[in-house]
Amino acid sequence: MTLASRFGSLAAELFAGARLSDKDGGEGAQTSAPRRPSLPPALLFALLLWAGTALSFGGSCWLAPDFTLGSALVAVALAIAVLVRSAQRKKLGLVRIVIAGLLLGLGNGFVCGGVLANQPDAEGAAQGALVLSSDGVQGAYGITCYGTLYQESGSQVGVRAFMPEGERYLSGRVYEVTGSLSSPSEERRFTLFTHGAVASLQVHDAVLLQGEGVGSAVRDLRQWAIDILDDGTEGGLLLQAVLTGYRGELYDTDLYQAVKVDGLAHLVAVSGAHLVIVCSLFTSFLLALGVPRRVLILLQILLLGGYLVFTAFPPSALRAAVMCVLSLGAFLFGRGTHGLSALGVCLCVMIIGDGVTALSLSFLLSVSSMLGILVAGELVQSWVKCLVPRCPDWVSGPLSLTLSSNICTLPLSAALFSQVSLIAVICNIVAAPLFTLLCGFGLVVLCVLALLPLQVPLAPALLAFGNGACWLFEQLSCLPSASIPTSLSMVLSAALAIGLPVALWVAWPLLTRRRGVALVALCALLLVFQLVAVPRLHGDEIVMLDVGQGDAFVLRSGEVAVLVDTGTNDGDLLQGLARNEVVRLDAVIVTHPDDDHCGSLGALRGVVEVGQVLVAQGICESDDESCQDLVRESEGLVGEGNVHELAVGDVLRWGSFTASVLSPKELKDDGGNADSVVLLVCWDCNGDGEQDGSGIFCGDAECPELAETLEDAGVGKVNLLKVGHHGSAKALSSELIDLLQPDIALISVGANNRYGHPTQTALDLLKESSVRTYRTDQQGDVVCHLRADGAQVSCLR
Secondary structure (H helix, E strand, O other), X not given: OOHHHHHHHHHHHHHOOOOOOHHHOOOOOOOOOOOOOOOOHHHXXXXXXXXXXXXXXXXXXXXXXXXXXXXXXXXXXXXXXXXXHHHHHOOOOHHHHHHHHHHHHHHHHHHHHHHHHOOOOOOEEEEEEEEEOOOOEEEOOEEEEEEEEEEOOOOEEEEEEEEOOOOOOOOOOEEEEEEEEEOOOHHHHHHHHOOOOOEEEEEEXXXXXXXXXXXXXXXXXXXXXXXXXXXXXXXXXXXXXXHHOOOOOOXXXXXXXXXXXXXXXXXXXXXXXXXXXHHHHHHHHHHHOOOOHHHHHHHHHHHHHHHHHHOOOOHHHHHHHHHHHHHHHHHHHOOHHHHHHHHHHHHHHHHOOOHHHHOOHHHHHHHHHHHHHHHHHHHHHHHHHHHOOOOOHHHHHHHHHHHHHHHHHHHHHHHHHOEEEOOHHHHHHHHHHHHHHHHHHHHHHHHHHHHOXXXXXXXXXXXXXXXXXXXXXXXXXOOOOOEEEOOOOHHHHHHHHHHHHHHHHHHOOOOOHHHHHHHHHHHHHHHHHHHHHHHHOOOEEEEEOOOOOOXXXXXXXXXXXXXXXXXXXXXXXXXXXXXXXXXXXXXXXOOOOOHHHHOOHHHHOOOOEEOOEEEEOOOOOOOOHHHHHHHHHHHHHHOHHHEEEEOOOOEEEEOOEEEEEEEOOOOOOOOOHHXXXXXXXXXXXXXXXXXOEEEXXXXXXXXXXXXXXXHHHOOOOOOEEEOHHHHOOOOOOHHHHHHHOOOEEEEOOOOOOOOOOOOHHHHHHHHHOOOEEEEHHHHOOEEEEEEOOEEEEEEOO
């Protein structure tokens, strides 16, 4: 037998499903039990190839290009040796699959990463053609997108581009640009690398170059569709995301917060889960009408083709379409094993030669949802039939797809958004048919308007439909305890996303109605315990949350908790609250309207119940834009009647805490640092009526304003000082420290921040006075456990 024929037999072994015993669903198994699909070695090989590529590509960010390319040659040579040895022995074997997959993955990742890291140093002025590989996203620092810069010198650089305002930038467009290149900071280097970029490009001037050919026509069509749907409403933004994949203006809206709370964020993304749910319901509807299978397949092809056209064929949409065809084909025709083999082939094809794909979150979401559907779709359908015996197939089928997809994507969304939606199942059941109509109707309308520019008001009708959907999603997000904060690392969530379908395959847990009801009841009891009982287990605490360059402090007494400031990183705030088991806030006190103190206020909506928002006196009447934004965000969170101003002399009481407002008497800095709310917080831990300790919370107030405030209020020694303005040069003075004589100083600050906080001046003053100093950039969350005889401090790290 020749070596080629031996490799052919190995390939047959690779794609053949693992044999199962009768009890697992093979021949002779009971027909009432769901059939467990065979897991083909091709899928295992692909997953290991993926893991190896992700590991080596990510590591290439910090390794020398010569070393990565050399390592790639060694890994590939070893992998070939393993395969040749297997061919000679005419048997691949599980161990050899694992070794070959990992080695080829490592080689692939080192090649891709080495090529990317070997791009020339990017510093200084730049001029050339910028080809965008992603849509522009509006953020706090302007419009950003990723692409490749082809410089006039002939070199090319993968960049994260900061584009001029006033234009919508779409993937695939080419711009003649002038600007300046800079290397990223160490903490941003890996993030850029995972997007295929090694430098930042600040674009000063950008001129769109007109393209030619079919590709340019498709991109123009997408631009036209986005413009048609741009009516300034949330319904238009929803339709842009669903029909064209454009989400550049969606992220910073109440709608996006609502879909995250509802567990529907995957439906506004270009993902396999999105297309599978839409296409499965479309298929079920057509089957119920008696549409012949050949016609059904043709209509599905037209639906997917239309979607790809209006999204301009981005890699994410192509991946999603392939995944959709695989899952639907396997689910419709009962070919789970063949679907898994094909999924393995697609994984290999998509990852080889493009290491960026291995670290793509959208790719991970698509694959995990497909794994859930292909591996556990029939199992979940048996659960649905068990719990709801009279559920018709045209309902149980799409519902099973939705649930099996969500089982595996839930850990990813929990890590990505730092929250777990408790109403995700209900919302997906309600929203899936609506999205099917929205997507199907929307594609038909766009096609009609593109081919026949009629005067019939089709677009307004579609937009009205979209606004109705937005209203429904926002109402669902207002349900009590719709979502809860969570803290889950992306590495662990990725392992769970892949591991859950494998665990379901191994266990293959069949439900009886009694077991199903008992399981639901157990989950409900655990949830009630987490939401109600766990917060009561905490005593009196002051918690400095690690939210990066910003402030966020929780002052809790048992189940009663108040948050002072929110920081500006939504995920960091929610993760911090989850780590410290805070699921309800009686109030949020915002010291002043700077973004690093209130930027994440909106992230609490639908995730953490908030009683009221308290701001400085004069904020609600101020004409300053930042003050108005704060009031608008606060009213959106708790309602107009629950936003209150704090005046000097006001006293707040919750649990063992009493807080006196010392400043500001009036706004002198349009809500700036000098207008920060200053609080004298006292605590009585044993309830004997005697003060056990006190602390100063001062926002960004610096030494001159703070010293005057404390002198006017007659404040002396305190036990704890929240250092003002993150430890800036003017935050402290020796006179202020001598006045307060704090035992503990808390500094909330981001690691390697561009402001140089905390300054060495502030740190030296605290050290000279022997003040125990804690910083979030070094210790993470800092918890002060308050006792009648003092405070015990514990840190996250």
